[in-house]
Amino acid sequence: MKQDRLAIKGARLVGRLEELAQIGAIDGNGCCRLALTDEDRRGRDLVVSWMKALGLAVTVDRIGNVVGLRAGRTAGAPVVIGSHIDTVRTGGRYDGNLGVLAGLEVVATLNDAGVTTDKPLAVAFFTNEEGARFAPDMMGSAVHQGALALDTALAAVGIDGETVGDCLNRIGYAGPEPVGTMRAAAYVELHIEQGPVLEREGVQIGAVTGVQGISWTELTIKGVSCHAGTTPMAMRHDAGYAAAEIACFVRRLAHEIGGTQVGTVGFLELAPNLVNVVANRARLTVDLRNTDEAVLRRAEERTFAFLDELAAREGVEITRRTLARFAPVDFAPEMIAMVEEEAQGLGLSTKRMPSGAGHDAQMFAPNCPSGMVFVQSHKGLSHNVAEYTAPEHLAAGANVLLKVVRRLAG
């Protein structure tokens, strides 16, 4: 069969990854393109120009999601290849970008071979997947799939005090397309694993079974500031100490629960934040994840109970706000099997595995058959400038994506 001999061009994919990575480049081969910043705008402009050059019909919706459509022989719902191009502050060049640019590579390969699929294809990138500037993460795909109201998303205030709506207007990506008008026949996303498992086990392709549940809580602690030299320990209401206790608790909790449970305090700020003043205010975030919703809920409950006990013991006030909460997601069994089969058909080794990170794919999962393809992350590093996946793994992943898309689109 002619179509089975089609293969993506690895150098072209790597070239696009390289070019996109120049926008917002930071020391150590990293990338900083926080959602809806000027760097994000420049990244979007570049990818849109590539979409147009490949003949895709580009639309931008009200939350800034960008979709490039390739017509099929029939006019129904498209098979969507999606991911994101925003990064965290100290991000790498593969997270998100790979899924989008591999989508373009699939299109380019089909264009070169003059292949028209039965169903239409779409390559999409979604706004603010990372959540590093605005909560919640996976914002654009959540709005797209009806899991988050457009108005709520537009009103979200970023860490720098700006709203999503204002930033979309400023960078020119508040599009005219209503959200959610496009239904997907299926959704596929190629992504780096962002963890160490595939590399450690020497496996080439991960057939992703689902996504861990995610719980993000922001805590604000009010204590009493006082002089660090003259205030006896017993008379303190130290917001900084309370914050530190919480970070230590989260670590203990994750170890105690074990299994897939992880817990992280990645953000922590004190006020007035001076060497000789007991802090009167602390703000921190707690990130808890588990593949099992019941276990995740129990982890949250234990955390909240600890906060109550701590507040009473230290005489501080702790308020909490949910920044994001996603239940674990299971991908469609036929999609998991399809990824596995197509990879094996290309002679690649595979492993079924859950994703520890959230992905746009999970927003599509309730509404259409959805699946993900993982490739190795060197040393498991991600959200780190040293994020790296070797060209042969990038190409392998993109070829699996091509095969899966062709099978879905006919």
Next chain:
Amino acid sequence: MKQDRLAIKGARLVGRLEELAQIGAIDGNGCCRLALTDEDRRGRDLVVSWMKALGLAVTVDRIGNVVGLRAGRTAGAPVVIGSHIDTVRTGGRYDGNLGVLAGLEVVATLNDAGVTTDKPLAVAFFTNEEGARFAPDMMGSAVHQGALALDTALAAVGIDGETVGDCLNRIGYAGPEPVGTMRAAAYVELHIEQGPVLEREGVQIGAVTGVQGISWTELTIKGVSCHAGTTPMAMRHDAGYAAAEIACFVRRLAHEIGGTQVGTVGFLELAPNLVNVVANRARLTVDLRNTDEAVLRRAEERTFAFLDELAAREGVEITRRTLARFAPVDFAPEMIAMVEEEAQGLGLSTKRMPSGAGHDAQMFAPNCPSGMVFVQSHKGLSHNVAEYTAPEHLAAGANVLLKVVRRLAG
């Protein structure tokens, strides 16, 4: 004796405190005049204008210390009344300011009564006592008394990246006077207690016996940033978690040692400081204080041993830098007794007590008879906008200062 009936004018002192507090005023009656900022400059300009109006001969030395000299009948070394007018970021209006403005009030009272003392008098305010912007604290008095080299102080880099030397030039307080040319016959400082003891015990005047030893260490932790969802707990090198462990250790240590031991982590910053990224870097400060040098040294040793153990256990790198280190200081017995006697002569209750905070007086203590007068701090609050001392306590302290100065100056 006519001179014994002299008394300061409380309303005039409170009026000056009020006027100076308008410069850098912050919500809640507080004050933010970090050393060598524009607010500090405006505060300095105001106090200098008052000094000149009182007939003092004003000089500014190379580290920005300001001295206003009042001639005596003889030309020898002056009795110095000193303190500071810089504040922490969330400071009150009494810390430091009281000592300087009470000095002016003493001069005004002597001027009004036409009294010339035998020895000259000087009222001085010293640069960067707080150390809230530049380390070490008590910088100006340390340079003045030869405990810190001028060049080292001028090169100190602040939390905002500027040097002391550049800031002095910018605000016009890099004076021509060489440092340390003025020797003091004696040094007296009136200060709020900044702790809760006098108020709790209903005592009016503290006769300060000495100052706690102070140890400030800045720690920098290098870990590895990675994805908070995909990195198993056992594979992390989390700089944020290590920082939290240190803050908890410092608290435990202070409680275990007990007595006058205090320990504070008031400053803590993470990088990249994002909800879903394990921190690769943390910076924090450890403030340890004790009246007993041997105990303080042991507290430092235990802290450093813990850091080594923690670094090895977590696979992080911890580097430390001493920001300030002052051994405990004992004031001259005759000065302690003099404060006590003069206060009791005015019918005020007294208590001998150490100071938990560092003060400019401790820099003078090795070189001339030095002493301090404490008045109550409401609820012990200081380095807090709610810092408050009632007018009757301010007046009582200033009258004790007047009596002690007259006895010293003859």
